[in-house]
Amino acid sequence: MARHFSGGKLVLASHNPGKLREMADLLAPHQVEIVSAGAIGLPEPEETETTFIGNARLKALAAARASGLPAFADDSGLEVMALNRDPGIYSARWAGPAKDFGLAMGKVLALLAGHQDRRARFVSALALAWPDGHCDAFEGDIWGAIVDAPRGSRGFGYDPIFRPDGHDVTFGEMDPAQKHEISHRAVAFRKFIAACFG
Ligand SMILES: O=c1nc[nH]c2c1ncn2[C@H]1C[C@H](O)[C@@H](COP(=O)(O)OP(=O)(O)OP(=O)(O)O)O1
Numbered sequence: 001m002a003r004h005f006s007g008g009k010l011v012l013a014s015h016n017p018g019k020l021r022e023m024a025d026l027l028a029p030h031q032v033e034i035v036s037a038g039a040i041g042l043p044e045p046e047e048t049e050t051t052f053i054g055n056a057r058l059k060a061l062a063a064a065r066a067s068g069l070p071a072f073a074d075d076s077g078l079e080v081m082a083l084n085r086d087p088g089i090y091s092a093r094w095a096g097p098a099k100d101f102g103l104a105m106g107k108v109l110a111l112l113a114g115h116q117d118r119r120a121r122f123v124s125a126l127a128l129a130w131p132d133g134h135c136d137a138f139e140g141d142i143w144g145a146i147v148d149a150p151r152g153s154r155g156f157g158y159d160p161i162f163r164p165d166g167h168d169v170t171f172g173e174m175d176p177a178q179k180h181e182i183s184h185r186a187v188a189f190r191k192f193i194a195a196c197f198g
Pocket residue numbers: 013014015016019044047059074075076077078091092122155156157158159171183185
C-alpha cells in the first residue's frame with residue numbers, strides 16, 4: 001500500500017528547471033505547498049542506480065532525509081530502440097556538464113543516421129519518499145519516433161526530436177497543456193495521484 005499524502009509541504013527533489021515547471025504544473029490542482037530542493041540548499045545527488053525507478057527513489061530519499069519533509073523526485077529519459085535503448089538513464093549525462101541538449105540531440109541524430117527504425121519512448125519514474133525511509137514509486141511511458149531534425153523550442157531536453165505516436169508535431173512544437181495530458185510524466189503522475197492522493 002502506498003502511503004497517503006494529506007497536505008502540507010512537499011520538496012520537489014529536482015534541479016532541472018524544465019522538469020520543476022512540469023512537476024509544479026501537474027501538482028497545481030492538488031493541495032500541496034511545494035518547495036524546490038535548490039531553494040532549501042539541497043545538493044544534487046549522484047545518480048548511481050541502474051534503473052529509472054532506482055534513481056527516482058535515490059533522489060527522493062536523499063531529499064526527504066536531508067530536509068525532514070516528504071520529497072518527490074522524477075527520473076526520466078529517452079530510450080531509442082535502434083540504439084539499444086540509449087541514452088536511457090544517461091539522458092541528462094549525454095548533454096555534458098554544460099547541459100547542452102543541442103549537443104545531446106545531435107548525438108542521437110548522428111547515431112541514427114542510416115537506421116530505418118526510428119522508434120523511441122520517453123520514460124518517467126516518480127518517487128515519493130518520507131524522512132523515515134518509506135518510499136513509493138510509479139512509472140509511465142509514451143511511444144513515438146525520432147524525427148530527422150529538431151523542430152520547435154517548447155518544453156526541454158530532447159522534446160524537439162520526439163514526435164509522439166498519433167501526432168504530427170514534436171513535443172518541442174506541442175502546446176505544454178497537451179504535453180501534460182499525454183506525456184510519460186503525466187502517465188506516471190496519474191498513477192501517483194491515484195495511489196497517494198486518492
Ligand atoms: O519530458 C521530457 N522532455 C524532454 N527530455 C526529457 C523529458 N524527460 C526527461 N528528459 C531527458 C532530459 C533530462 O535531462 C533527462 C532526465 O534526466 P534526470 O536525471 O531524470 O533529470 P535531470 O538530471 O535533468 O534533473 P534531476 O535529476 O535534478 O531531476 O532526460
